[in-house]
Amino acid sequence: MAQFGAFYTDNLGTPLRVAQVLGLTSTAFFAGKAFNASFATTPALLEAPAPLLARQWKKQFDADKWLAPAVAIFSSGVFSYIAYRDHAWTKTSILYATSSGLLLSLIPYSIFLFEPVNQKLEAKAQSLAKASLTDASAEAGVAKEETTHGLVDQWATINLGRAVIAGISAVTAVWAAVDRTDVVPATLKFGSGANRM
Template sequence: MSQQPSLFYHETAPVAVRIATAVGITMAGFIAGQTASASYLAIPALMEAPAPLLARQWKKLYDIGFSIGPAAYLISSSTFGWLASREPTSSSAFKLYVTAAILIPSSIPYTILLIQPTNDKLEQKVKSFANTSLTDAAVEAGVSKEETTHALVDKWATLNIGRAVISVTGTLCAAYAALSKIDVRGFSSVGLGSGANRLG
């Protein structure tokens, strides 16, 4: 009964490629994690606050994300584009890197088209509560349920999950592209000769 040869992994990529791969995947993963954590961790905790405080906390969360996001999108997308340019256009790695390079920054048009209207309403809430006590729980007494700060923040968190899905998908594409570059060889394919064999 024949046995399958043991496998080992042999990485031959240049140092620049390895560094670019690590930076690109790390930045994409950071974007995905930061975006998902806003919806799954931060917002549920913030929703316990009264409307004026919630609006201010959402604004702080939004500003932090906005200060980090564009640079992270640019770094990861341009890195994946560069990695794709080094691959044969017919290879799966090329297609995966191109997909990642397109997906990661596509969160920007997604935000403009789907989330920006909610952002605008929440920004207006922040301004309207500027001179309101942060603990005033009755400040939105006459506001329709769909237009309350809590409803808008909840909607924002739901839409934001879409951005997280986009970023996670891009990250996975890039990671798979990087893994597809690792050569897998069996020990049986490696010639190990004795001294007599080397002498012919």
């Protein structure tokens, strides 16, 4: 007799399921946004002269500077709680804990790698604020890696690392959510007498 499978999934409850979906989507959104900033936006910004580039970078930075910590803390909290409430050392629990740890690693990553570059770029934005936006010689005599273009390029490279970490975290959390679904064999038997049960 052929066996048919029925899908079984843990019931997390509506509030926790909503938090799980928000955690998954916000993590994936942040990974995509960070990747786009490094891969698409920054190359276009690098075409501008230094004073304009400094202003554009500052505007982008100010708009997004609280996004990474907010996503990291919120999603990490959701994934940590789901890992905690799951059975210890199950694959799902380990995957959620890994995803949470990856998100939390974005905070020291940002502090130690981003902050020095951010401070230099903010100083550039302030010092070039009064320069003409189209002044191509505003940074004449400055070492290439210390120019606005060099610093923004360095920022984009570091940000790409942040996108990779967030992307791996998102994939790990999705894997944990999908792994919750198990296939349970369902069989149909006919019995008689004492074997009916």
